[in-house]
Amino acid sequence: MRKSVKKFAIVFLALVMVLAVFAGCGGDFSSKPLDGYSSSGEVTSNGGFVVQKGEWIYFINGSEEYTADNTFNKVQKGSLMRIKESDLAAGNYDKTDVVVPLLMVSQDYTSGLYIYGDYVYYATPTSTKNKDGKVENSYLDFKRSKLDGSSTMRDYYFRISDNTTVYRYVEVEGTVYCLYVxxxxxxxHSYNTAxxxxxxxxxxxxxxxxxxxxxxxxxxxxxxxxxxxxxxxxxxxxxxxxxxxxxxxxxxxxxxxxxxxxxxxxxxxxxxxxxxxxxxxxxxxxxxxxxxxxxxxxxxxxxxxxxxxxxxxxxxxxxxxxxxxxxxxxxxxxxxxxxxxxxxxxxxxxxxxxxxxxxxxxxxxxxxxxxxxxxxxSSMFYIEEGAHYYMYVKDNAIVRVKVGDSSNAFAEETVYVAYNATGATLLYRDGNYVYYSTSGTNGNALNRVIYNGDPEDYNAMLAGEDVIKPAKYLDVDYNSSWYKPEIVSGFVFFANASTYGYNYVYVFKNPETNAALEEINDKLEKVNDVFEDIAVKFSDISNAAKYYYYTGDNATIYTEDYKDEYKEDALVIYEQFVKCEKGVYATDELKDGDKAFNVETYFYNRIGVMKEDDVDARDEALKSALLVKEADEDESTGWKTWQYVALWVPVGVVVLAAAIVVPIVIVRKKRR
Incomplete structure (x- = not known):
């Protein structure tokens, strides 16, 4: 390209540089420092949506749209939060703090949060308005904030117009640069933040x-x-x-x-x-x-x-x-x-x-x-003990190849490490496992298999515990258009794309072995089997049991709006499920010692703050889908709404509609 053609770009770049210099003059957003922060500690897992430094784990609080309001201090979903490692291990998932109340919403999901020194570096949609008063939120501002939440750049290092821009914050000899394309x-480009x-x-x-x-x-x-x-x-x-x-x-x-x-x-x-x-x-x-x-x-x-x-x-x-x-x-x-x-x-x-x-x-x-x-x-390459390997997906199987030399056509050893991996995408290796995704209900399901076993360990013709098999993670349905799940401090973090997850971040302890993972899977399958068995005779109360599973709320069903809509014998079944008592169905089997696993929080939990609007929407969605509410009455006649419907809608249509509005939220084929 000629220099003459480049003149405008050079002028524009100069303008960007001037703005960047003035950005330092714009001051910072200041807040009271959060308690407990220490500048010491190793940084692990840099570059994703979860980063740990020392005893603190920092994470993006769910997948939010870049068009959302990005006014400082008004952001909850999509903001940067933290939780102490000890609280995470103890299950104190509500002990979180907002560190940066801005949207961590770049559309490059290969890159996210970076911690260097006492600062976190990130990209956020601009909140600047154009001459027509419209927020230019397709632009990205590149910023940093202190890890104790005390200060955040009011302006930015630089701004770009494409929010899908690929970038990396990197450090060279103590100086942080932003590489971007x-x-x-x-x-x-390389931007020197110093x-x-x-x-x-x-x-x-x-x-x-x-x-x-x-x-x-x-x-x-x-x-x-x-x-x-x-x-x-x-x-x-x-x-x-x-x-x-x-x-x-x-x-x-x-x-x-x-x-x-x-x-x-x-x-x-x-x-x-x-x-x-x-x-x-x-x-x-x-x-x-x-x-x-x-x-x-x-x-x-x-x-x-x-x-x-x-x-x-x-x-x-x-x-x-x-x-x-x-x-x-x-x-x-x-x-x-x-x-x-x-x-x-x-x-x-x-x-x-x-x-x-x-x-x-x-x-x-x-x-x-x-x-x-x-x-x-799309293959996964790695080197172990000086030997080159790669894995790929073919014919719904995951294949591992050990590379030899030209005398044996480069493939010294070929092993099928997993079968029935329909539509699999390889994600990453962690420990002895390779993690991969398959198609989920609203997003992707998460799976893993030991990838570095001996060839004979994968022989599908053999029976017994020694055969290596893949395992699926519960009913995890993670957001496939956001960051892939991450493993930090022994916990799996993922954006929950299930019907009632609302794309917030959920966590669970990562089982050390596939046998332990299968044990947890079996417990969830028992819960789903009970739902299915109850639904054969008591579909309404099966859904009410699901409401309890998602919320742990045993009070709403007994309020004025709902209590008279369930038969007494059905409520007995419901109480047996809630209390895990012996009854007609295997409700007494939903316990592990003194700990019941008839609630979602036994398997995984949401961390971070949920927006009030999302709390209300989720609550209404759960009630509407899973609880039978007493119909509203017309004040002038005292007739219930369904009575009006029955006057003019054919009976067959009413029955069909009823079948539609009572969905089976958790459906698993029972294993016989």
Missing amino acids: DSGEKEI TNENTVLAAGYESYVFDASDVTNPNVYYTMPVEKKVGYKKGSTNQEKYKQVYTVNAATTKSPYEIDLAADYTDKDSGEVMEYVNLGTLVFDGIGKLDTPTVFNVDGNDGASDKGYTYSLIKYENGGLYYTRTDATASGSSVGDGGALYYIADGDVKAADWNAVKGNDSDKNVQLAANTTTAGA
Whole structure:
């Protein structure tokens, strides 16, 4: 792009910088410091919706819309809250504090909260109004707040117009930077929060990858096109078929190469110097032997392959880059399709003697697969005891591959670690388990399986306790359009997308073994079996039992509005369920010693603050769906509403309507 075309962008960037400087003059929102905060303590799980520092766990209080009111001190749902680790362990889920009463609502759910020092860094929708008085909440403000809640930036470090912008807060030698990508301008930026400098690290990139296994990694890999002839207008018709791969660090402010663009990269038509912004270090240069080197080919073409290479970046994790490499002159397929998959470690490409041309065929590149059919972007890669592995989903099964060498077609060992994983998506590894999602009712269900067992441990033909099997987490239905569940301090955190979860954050203790998880699952199945058995004869009271399960409220059903709508023998069944007493149904089996598990809070609990409107809406929804209320009377006649309906609606229709308004909220097929 010419400098003349860039003038507006430069002016705009300058304006942003000025605003950023003035942001520091806008003061802070001040509040009384929260009790108990200590600046000491290790930070774990940075970058998601739950972060722990020392004895405090900070979390985003549920999934809220970015269009919600983001006035400081008026935000509850979507705000930043905290809970003490000891209170979480003790089940004191209501002992939480609001730390930052602003919306933590960026639409990039690969990135969230970052804690460095005594501050939490985040992105929040702007509350600024345009000239028409409309809040520009599709813009994001990047800010920080003190972890004791005492101060929050009134303005911002910088503002961007796209709330789906991919970003990372990273730290380099004590300075916090915000790496972010302007996908419209094809630019990778680094914002220095200490100096307010916004540096364009690369302009005109083709693809990029941040570290998927460590979101605090300040390095990024990206590909750049190469112009065929310097001195001519940029564009696809003037680009070489081969590509280049670069890496850059957030703290970079100057290119490592001396390229005299004023002399060699001038538009022949206008005489203007063409702009080329790239502060990265060259990793791979795909130039071929017959290609003429340009100012961008810093290592020339000595030792290059005959045809040159193109690259497709698959993933950046496990301390290195996963990528495909194909001949630059190959036709009939897009970049990456059919290309062999390789891995190169960060340390190798950053070595002082690394040559970007000879490095293409260096033995430092580890070939993992002949193509990306199974080892692709949706696969999970890891390294254990020096060996490369990857897992993928195929034919509703999760498959583990141990990579060998070229003599055995790269797959030394292939193991099916889970079957019946219909529609599975691999999430992450934690301990010996791989976690994955499957389709839920309103969102996604959560599952796990031991991934690193011996091949014989997964033999489905064998019977017994030694066979490794996957396990599903209760009836967990997490918000699939928000952050994936996280495991922090031994607890699973997730946004509850079930009918009555309202997308608030719920937690439960993560069972150490799948046997323990199955034991909890069996208890929930017993509860559902009782609901199902009661419903055969007493559908209304089965729903009332479900109301108790969700609320723990045994008083509402006996109030004036409801008590006369249930028969006495049905209420006896209800009380047996509430008290877990022996009766016609297995209600006495809903106890573990002295502890009853006939309530939802036995399995998982909401933490944080629920908006008053949501409290009322949930309460009304539960009553409306699960409790039979006495019909309202018309004051002029004393007739009940249903009597009017019966006068003009056919009987069959009334019966059908009744069947619709009494839903079965918890439905599980009984295991026989």
